[in-house]
Amino acid sequence: MRRTWWIYLIGVLGLVAVAAPFLWMVLGSFKTQGELLRVPPTWWPDQPTSQNYDDLFNKANFPRYFLNSMLVALAVTAGNLTFCSMIGYALAKLRFKGRNALFVLVMATLMIPGMVTFVPLFVLVTNAGLANSYPGLILPFLVSPFGVFLMRQFFLGLPDDLIDAGRVDGTTELGIFARIMLPLTRPALATLGILTFLGSWNNFLWPLVIAQTEDKYTLPVALALYSTGQNAQNYGLLMAGAVVVVVPVLVMFLAFQRHVTRGIAITGLK
Amino acid sequence: MTVVTDKQSHAVRRKSPPGRPRRRVTREAAAAWILVLPFVVLFLAFTAGPVLGSFGMSFTDIKQRDLRTPFSVNGVGFGNYVKALSDETFRKAAFNTAYFVIVGVPLTLVVALGAAVLLDRGIKRFQALFKVAYYLPVVTSIVAIAVIWRFVLSPDNGLLNTALGWVGIDGPNWLASKTWAMPSLIAMAVWRNFGSAMIIFLAGLQGIPQSVEEAGQIDGAGPWQRFRYLILPLLRLTILFNCVTMGIGYLQFFEEPFVMTKGGPLDSTLSVSMYTYNQFGFGNYGLATSMAYILFVVIAVVTFIQFRLLREK
Numbered sequence: 001m002r003r004t005w006w007i008y009l010i011g012v013l014g015l016v017a018v019a020a021p022f023l024w025m026v027l028g029s030f031k032t033q034g035e036l037l038r039v040p041p042t043w044w045p046d047q048p049t050s051q052n053y054d055d056l057f058n059k060a061n062f063p064r065y066f067l068n069s070m071l072v073a074l075a076v077t078a079g080n081l082t083f084c085s086m087i088g089y090a091l092a093k094l095r096f097k098g099r100n101a102l103f104v105l106v107m108a109t110l111m112i113p114g115m116v117t118f119v120p121l122f123v124l125v126t127n128a129g130l131a132n133s134y135p136g137l138i139l140p141f142l143v144s145p146f147g148v149f150l151m152r153q154f155f156l157g158l159p160d161d162l163i164d165a166g167r168v169d170g171t172t173e174l175g176i177f178a179r180i181m182l183p184l185t186r187p188a189l190a191t192l193g194i195l196t197f198l199g200s201w202n203n204f205l206w207p208l209v210i211a212q213t214e215d216k217y218t219l220p221v222a223l224a225l226y227s228t229g230q231n232a233q234n235y236g237l238l239m240a241g242a243v244v245v246v247v248p249v250l251v252m253f254l255a256f257q258r259h260v261t262r263g264i265a266i267t268g269l270k
Numbered sequence: 271m272t273v274v275t276d277k278q279s280h281a282v283r284r285k286s287p288p289g290r291p292r293r294r295v296t297r298e299a300a301a302a303w304i305l306v307l308p309f310v311v312l313f314l315a316f317t318a319g320p321v322l323g324s325f326g327m328s329f330t331d332i333k334q335r336d337l338r339t340p341f342s343v344n345g346v347g348f349g350n351y352v353k354a355l356s357d358e359t360f361r362k363a364a365f366n367t368a369y370f371v372i373v374g375v376p377l378t379l380v381v382a383l384g385a386a387v388l389l390d391r392g393i394k395r396f397q398a399l400f401k402v403a404y405y406l407p408v409v410t411s412i413v414a415i416a417v418i419w420r421f422v423l424s425p426d427n428g429l430l431n432t433a434l435g436w437v438g439i440d441g442p443n444w445l446a447s448k449t450w451a452m453p454s455l456i457a458m459a460v461w462r463n464f465g466s467a468m469i470i471f472l473a474g475l476q477g478i479p480q481s482v483e484e485a486g487q488i489d490g491a492g493p494w495q496r497f498r499y500l501i502l503p504l505l506r507l508t509i510l511f512n513c514v515t516m517g518i519g520y521l522q523f524f525e526e527p528f529v530m531t532k533g534g535p536l537d538s539t540l541s542v543s544m545y546t547y548n549q550f551g552f553g554n555y556g557l558a559t560s561m562a563y564i565l566f567v568v569i570a571v572v573t574f575i576q577f578r579l580l581r582e583k
């Protein structure tokens with residue numbers, strides 16, 4: 001018992017290592033440019049200022065980027081919840097020709113990196129006239145093999161008796177899916193929804209390629225381009241920008257973290 | 271495989287009342303196709319199509335000016351592949367990517383396993399708090415993390431060098447040094463990603479019955495021996511899973527050099543993904559897709575090898 005103190009010491013040191021950069025970011029976002037350049041650095045802001053956030057929201061167009069990120073993430077999440085649960089149910093519970101082939105196909109694409117597809121995807125989307133548009137940002141991500149797999153696994157765990165009972169009652173096949181089975185998958189939908197939202201919010205390569213004018217940037221694209229462009233030296237602005245990117249997902253994760261870790265358990269170990 | 275699955279579901283369905291089996295099957299299949307259709311359409315358009323498309327493109331000289339007329343380009347056979355593989359910069363990028371993966375993946379897994387053991391065996395109070403906190407970096411944007419870490423690593427007034435200064439070490443200018451830039455990116459990747467492997471290790475550890483360790487204890491094995499010879503072999507599948515997913519992710523690293531170093535100094539942190547993106551930016555679409563395919567093949571091969579190595583014995 002007495003020997004456990006050093007275990008907690010290691011644990012707490014780990015916490016400090018994880019938390020320090022985040023705290024540094026939040027505190028830094030309230031410092032003036034002069035203070036950010038000071039050697040040695042300060043920990044607490046000397047004269048806390050909201051100037052960086054003022055700049056972010058008034059000079060830089062961050063409200064717009066925030067809305068773009070939110071719109072894209074919500075649309076992508078809605079698409080995944082709808083379409084992945086539909087096909088997940090069919091793969092788990094309905095008999096039809098080609099079911100196994102379809103499932104194998106889905107699993108095979110789990111491994112394909114976004115790097116492989118983005119060039120022809122760019123050609124395709126551009127030729128469809130969707131470059132630099134919301135549909136161009138959203139459409140390629142409306143379904144994901146991960147989502148299909150997660151929903152299929154969950155549907156497999158639900159009893160067939162419910163379906164049979166529905167059939168006896170004369171409910172249509174689609175009615176059974178929508179009214180009897182789908183409501184039972186709420187935990188899986190919560191997991192999929194949160195993971196998809198987080199993934200879309202943080203997605204970088206595709207929005208970087210397809211959002212060509214500033215009014216279509218998502219937050220990560222805007223932050224990356226600010227940090228490598230002419231604002232590279234505007235430390236306060238970048239810190240505040242990072243806060244705007246990171247804090248919403250941290251809050252969301254903390255509120256729903258049970259669903260996230262459970263989803264990893266469902267898909268990771270089965 | 272098909273036969274077995276169909277038979278199984280058939281056996282289960284037998285419980286349903288007989289009568290009109292034919293129509294039910296067709297109705298079932300019709301419903302299935304309605305449910306599957308949106309996915310299939312989106313999948314063909316945005317995944318299967320581009321995968322085949324990039325395979326085709328990698329054998330052509332397609333460039334940005336051919337964007338509107340992608341079918342009017344010339345085939346160049348394996349020209350792009352030859353060009354990529356004989357390109358000094360591409361080789362440099364391949365070396366960097368290998369460096370990042372070979373050092374980064376084991377390091378991440380060791381830290382993750384250490385954290386998992388710490389939480390599973392040592393920390394009983396506030397365990398959930400520690401778990402959530404260690405997982406936090408995983409859910410955040412790599413771009414934002416990279417921006418923050420640039421400040422953490424800044425030479426004169428960065429968090430790291432200040433902390434090192436307290437113990438008398440004069441830290442280098444991490445991201446501007448050819449030697450230290452890559453280790454810095456790896457350190458950041460470990461910091462951001464160990465939480466996700468840790469969660470999976472934790473689930474694996476919790477699946478090992480207490481009796482295994484007790485048996486070892488009775489046989490007189492010390493804590494390290496119990497871990498090395500009893501726990502670790504039982505975690506093989508978990509290690510495999512983490513190794514594969516981390517490996518796939520790390521092979522594609524892109525945001526880190528994009529934001530932190532732009533691939534520098536002197537290409538010392540240029541990754542294959544980033545070089546591919548750069549070639550795309552120059553308008554060399556054919557060349558870019560051939561590079562992406564080389565990366566894809568490497569990912570597939572590495573994954574396969576990992577399965578073989580960890581499955582056997």
